[in-house]
Amino acid sequence: MRIVVVGAGMAGVQTAVALRDQGHEGEVLLLGAEPHQPYDRPPLSKDVLLGKAEHSRFDIDFPGRGIELLLGRRATGLDPVRRVLGTDGGELEYDRLVLATGARPVALPGQSARRHLLRTHDDAVALKGALRPGARIVVVGAGWIGAEAATVARRLGCEVTVVEAAPVPLAGALPAEITEGMRGWYAEAGVELRTGAAVGGIVDGDVRLEGDPGATVLLTDGTELGADAVVVGIGARPDTGWLDGSGIVLDDRGAIAADDRLRTSAEGVLAVGDCASFPSARYRTRLMVHHWDNAVQGARVAAANALGGEQQYDPVPYFWSEQFGRMVQYAGHHRPGDTLLRRGDPEAADWSALWLRDGVPVALLTVDRPRDLVQGRRLLERRTPLDPVLAADPAVQLKAAVRA
Numbered sequence: 001m002r003i004v005v006v007g008a009g010m011a012g013v014q015t016a017v018a019l020r021d022q023g024h025e026g027e028v029l030l031l032g033a034e035p036h037q038p039y040d041r042p043p044l045s046k047d048v049l050l051g052k053a054e055h056s057r058f059d060i061d062f063p064g065r066g067i068e069l070l071l072g073r074r075a076t077g078l079d080p081v082r083r084v085l086g087t088d089g090g091e092l093e094y095d096r097l098v099l100a101t102g103a104r105p106v107a108l109p110g111q112s113a114r115r116h117l118l119r120t121h122d123d124a125v126a127l128k129g130a131l132r133p134g135a136r137i138v139v140v141g142a143g144w145i146g147a148e149a150a151t152v153a154r155r156l157g158c159e160v161t162v163v164e165a166a167p168v169p170l171a172g173a174l175p176a177e178i179t180e181g182m183r184g185w186y187a188e189a190g191v192e193l194r195t196g197a198a199v200g201g202i203v204d205g206d207v208r209l210e211g212d213p214g215a216t217v218l219l220t221d222g223t224e225l226g227a228d229a230v231v232v233g234i235g236a237r238p239d240t241g242w243l244d245g246s247g248i249v250l251d252d253r254g255a256i257a258a259d260d261r262l263r264t265s266a267e268g269v270l271a272v273g274d275c276a277s278f279p280s281a282r283y284r285t286r287l288m289v290h291h292w293d294n295a296v297q298g299a300r301v302a303a304a305n306a307l308g309g310e311q312q313y314d315p316v317p318y319f320w321s322e323q324f325g326r327m328v329q330y331a332g333h334h335r336p337g338d339t340l341l342r343r344g345d346p347e348a349a350d351w352s353a354l355w356l357r358d359g360v361p362v363a364l365l366t367v368d369r370p371r372d373l374v375q376g377r378r379l380l381e382r383r384t385p386l387d388p389v390l391a392a393d394p395a396v397q398l399k400a401a402v403r404a
């Protein structure tokens with residue numbers, strides 16, 4: 001049986017490895033559009049950008065594991081009735097297909113040579129070249145990627161301004177009452193944060209300095225920010241455009257609408273990682289999770305089910321971010337209306353926040369509180385009801401805050 005995996009990022013690589021671990025003896029073909037050996041993405045905005053690591057390649061012996069790597073090869077179309085994958089290097093037949101094409105960063109309209117995205121190894125290398133001491137760096141977007149890029153740029157001695165259209169940082173992910181306090185992190189690091197600042201365009205050349213080869217970021221309020229380089233970190237969308245016409249059902253965000261076994265609408269085709277969404281019985285909603293842990297956990301389930309298994313995928317989502325010298329971790333999934341409990345003073349060095357629904361924890365955010373994260377994740381997994389008074393006391397361990 002030939003299993004083809006499309007996309008050689010974390011989800012695709014882990015699926016291929018899991019197929020072997022789970023005993024598949026037939027062919028495994030792993031197709032990746034990028035020419036590079038498969039690599040991990042989180043270090044790109046951390047050690048690779050900082051120059052502490054040259055690359056983040058996976059330490060996996062693909063040939064030794066019987067995984068045939070087809071790199072620099074892009075899937076271009078799919079005929080699930082004939083079980084044929086179209087690629088820029090010819091058609092490939094499959095018995096089972098796993099879609100793991102990840103996500104593409106959202107770009108701003110227009111062109112500028114000074115503009116950087118941060119998604120691929122090549123992006124990180126190009127941006128690193130621009131992060132020279134004293135360079136003026138404008139980061140568009142105070143989301144996860146923007147905050148990490150700003151952190152590194154500042155550590156490398158750049159002058160950093162972050163512009164964010166929303167009134168607070170991380171507005172897409174967390175409530176303002178939490179993120180308002182994060183402004184201080186930018187200030188403390190010497191990064192200028194301009195919120196409520198929408199970008200109208202980026203043009204080559206600094207309009208204020210004749211002959212300067214930089215760029216200018218134009219804000220809609222008329223402000224002009226000169227920059228040597230601009231980092232655009234305004235989100236990512238599932239990379240699924242190539243599936244147009246295949247009949248594979250997408251959701252309203254453009255993610256492949258998988259079922260709770262990560263099966264798509266086509267027989268024998270599964271989807272995993274950033275490109276897919278799945279119904280969560282735990283959170284009673286369809287989740288699209290753009291985080292590393294989902295790519296790793298989902299891959300094991302996708303592999304098992306590609307081999308005929310019936311494993312349900314219903315994780316407690318988890319991710320981390322390293323920004324402004326802090327380890328920020330989030331587990332679970334909250335929504336408006338959940339009860340928010342603070343554990344500790346948001347001005348303190350470390351604190352956590354917990355969301356409860358009917359007394360049961362549904363999500364947890366920790367800032368430099370790894371013990372809360374470990375204990376809280378277990379409570380989230382087991383849906384253990386908590387005593388809200390004890391849970392809000394940072395001196396009480398979370399595992400001791402269980403409702404009697």
Ligand SMILES: Cc1cc2nc3c(=O)[nH]c(=O)nc-3n(C[C@H](O)[C@H](O)[C@H](O)COP(=O)(O)OP(=O)(O)OC[C@H]3O[C@@H](n4cnc5c(N)ncnc54)[C@H](O)[C@@H]3O)c2cc1C
Nearest residue numbers: 007009010011033041042074075102273274290291292319
């Ligand atoms: C800079 C950066 C930092 C991050 N940091 C963190 C972090 O600190 N914590 C965290 O939890 N998450 C982090 N993430 C998110 C995490 O890396 C992603 O969730 C994870 O990489 C998703 O894996 P994936 O395999 O689904 O997708 P991807 O990693 O995007 O891999 C998909 C692969 O498919 C290839 N592909 C796309 N289309 C085709 C096609 N048609 N044919 C063939 N190949 C194709 C792409 O080239 C890509 O290599 C970060 C992401 C980035 C970009």
